[in-house]
Amino acid sequence: MSGGIAAWGTYLPYWRLQRSSIAGTLGSGGGRGSRAVASHDEDTTTLGVEAGRRALAVGPGPGAVQDLFLSTPDPGYLDKTSATTVHAALGLGRASGAYDFAGSSRSAVATLLQALALAGAGGRGRTTLAVLSDLRTGLAGSAEERDSGDGAAAFVCAPEGEVAEMVGRGSASDEFLDRWRVPGDADSHVWEERFGEELYVPLAREAFAAALKDAGLAEGDIDHAIVTGLHVRAVKATVSGLGARDGVLAPDLTGSVGNLGAAHAGVALCDVLERAEPGQVIAVLSLADGADAFILRTTDALPDAQRARAEAGVPSVAEQVAAGRDDLTYATFLTWRGQLRREPPRRPDPERPGAPTVHRSEEWKYGFVASRCLVCGFRHMPPTRACLSCHAIDQMQAERLADVPGTVATFTIDHLAYSMSPPVVGVIVDFDGGGRYRCEMTDVRASELSIGDRVAMTFRRVWTAQGVHNYFWKARPAGGSAADPDGERGE
């Protein structure tokens, strides 16, 4: 055992923007295919939480995680750590570390490499959850807007139980101006494409060669090759230079979900892990201000992990790609991204939550932890000290319900409540095993919702007020109805 990737998870948001709808509104631009779009209540932190939940659903689980790394070029905060939000939402132990690796998209690959290095550190290996998350915008009508996508990938890297181990890596670095963004700006700038292409291709070749040498392998030994980067032309040129044999090159996913930036290599790697066989060699080559290549070999533990994920209902990349909802209008997309300032309801803006108030309810707000009465068994959401049913006080046991499904008892459509995407859908959810909670529903069209529908909880950024992000859980459709449990709507 040398350590490696022990579990993985991805999250692709539900919504897709058809590129043709851009041209339909602006009169030009657009193109074929679609891109994944984070909803108005998602950011890189919440995308990361969802990917993290899936990585922890099977395998070592949350109790094993010693460090959490969150990498994104679009962090929810500067100065304040966003990884602590992910840490709290995943219910990780207080004794584990939580760190941001923010900045350039190259940081994401470095984060995974660092987690793999820690896992394989001899007898002192550490178990790390590495979360790679990105949410990419761009000016209206730009190639960036059209070609990018939103998503996250997460890897549990552990000293044992690995399904893929690192067998070699190589890097090449150079200082040049290809893609850049000044902090605070929403959109990136790019230099003339041919300049970057000319620099990237040799860097990629050098990094890949170094990784192969480090692994003691030849190009022909590679079973799955992943080449990613935000510089589309450079990636294409690199791929054609590889001359990989048929079936080796992994699908690049950009046609259906877009280029996921910092998350893309991770999501593509997860996609390969979901299909690979034991003993196969996977090469990942990432182009970002230089190039990084690393080579993994899958282990005999992979099939068991694949089976456990399927049994637990953890959605694969392919399933998420197929399940996306592609009738999002371009006007709604622009509104969600803050590019179209719409008339708000004639209601007061929300007030930022208080720091001490939030901290006191940390387990509830971030971990969705309820309380169950030890005397009579009644479940309380939010957790309370006094029991509604039997009036016992301080006889409660904490219960995390983030992963417990529920059923819609009733619902309403609120045209008056504050939201970046009105109307708000309010639902009363009765949870399996007891407990009722009234909350907002997301990733749903109200006209398609029915009493009895099954729902799951999802971590979202409810709103931002006075510079403070308000994170909490919402319900989303889980497919099927209590009256018709076999009815599937998919993920």
Added chain:
Amino acid sequence: MASSGIKDQVAIIGMGCTRFGELWDKGVDDLLTDAATEAATSAGMSIHDIDAFWLGTMTSGVCGVTLSRPLKLDYKPVTRVENYCATGSEAFRNACYAVASGAYDTAMAIGVEKLKDTGFSGLTGIRPVGDGTDPGLSSPAAFSFLAPSYAYKYGVDRDQLKEVMGRIAFKNHQNGARNPRAQFQKEVSMETIAKAPLVAGDLGVFDCSGVSDGSAAAIICRAADAHRYCENPLYVKALSFVAGPAAGPIDPGYDYTTFEEVVRTAADAYAQAGITEPRAQLAMAEVHDCFTPTELVLMEDLGFAERGTAWKEVLEGTFDRDGDLPVNPDGGLKSFGHPIGASGLRMLFECWLQLRGEAPADRQINTVGPGRTLGLTHNLGGAPGEGVSFIGIVGTELG
């Protein structure tokens, strides 16, 4: 639990009520001064003869000085109370207890709310610093859960229920059209109500009460002293109030077709007043029609209709001004809007006019007579399954 009540111990000897509406030219001070002056005049006394004051307001002021400053009261006890939408009734209830206890000879309960200065739609409220986990649904949304639940439970078609809701709005606007104090003094056709844009769930604009400014006041003394001030006082028969444990949103057993708080206060109030057949014994009721499904459910919770039948009674006109039991003959919250602190006392003001035969002829109810001398006021605060409820019963005769 013992709730003995104070039946026939105190009496209302004077009342005042401003016009309700978008009163751009009246501030809180003006509204308080107008209502207090009218109440004192009707009791034939000076404001300065009153021993103690209870002021109900949710957002228009915080301490007793809110009242003592505009009226220039000379060092009198003024207690400011707040209990959500039951705030006005709560001021009245506490003033009654103060007089019944013997602590004061006379007391004034006065409620006020100035909502139209905020520039927002609906109520804004004041909330303590939160943790951001409240779903932030609007009041119409919170109450809109009632409609589909009621329809589902009693097998009423959703379109049929929408007509029932419209009929309630139609009735209350018809009543308000004759009331010079109402915010909306215009009848509204069933067609207009049905076609109004949706606010939340099945609730259209006309299923929601308005937002307005207003104030109302009552002066109370011991029943034995009432005739010193007033020829035909109203005697307080029952006062009941409860705050529920907010069970609805967390209890899977709650089905959004009833307000347990109302059921409890109704049982208590009827026991205090000795009422066994509310529909037959009451001459009128002023109930909290914040939204039309609220009034529908209240008809059952208050015992005016059997469970699952109120929707039919509504369509049959049972609760119309000329029906078996007139409900909201003044036009209700639908026609008056809902200046929180004032609403409960505004309801009482309608009992004051109707039971004593002082309502104008064109809107005087015909149910008042020998053996039927009681009126009920009801306030609900909060939302279905998580609120407070007040019921008061007053009558023109002792015993």
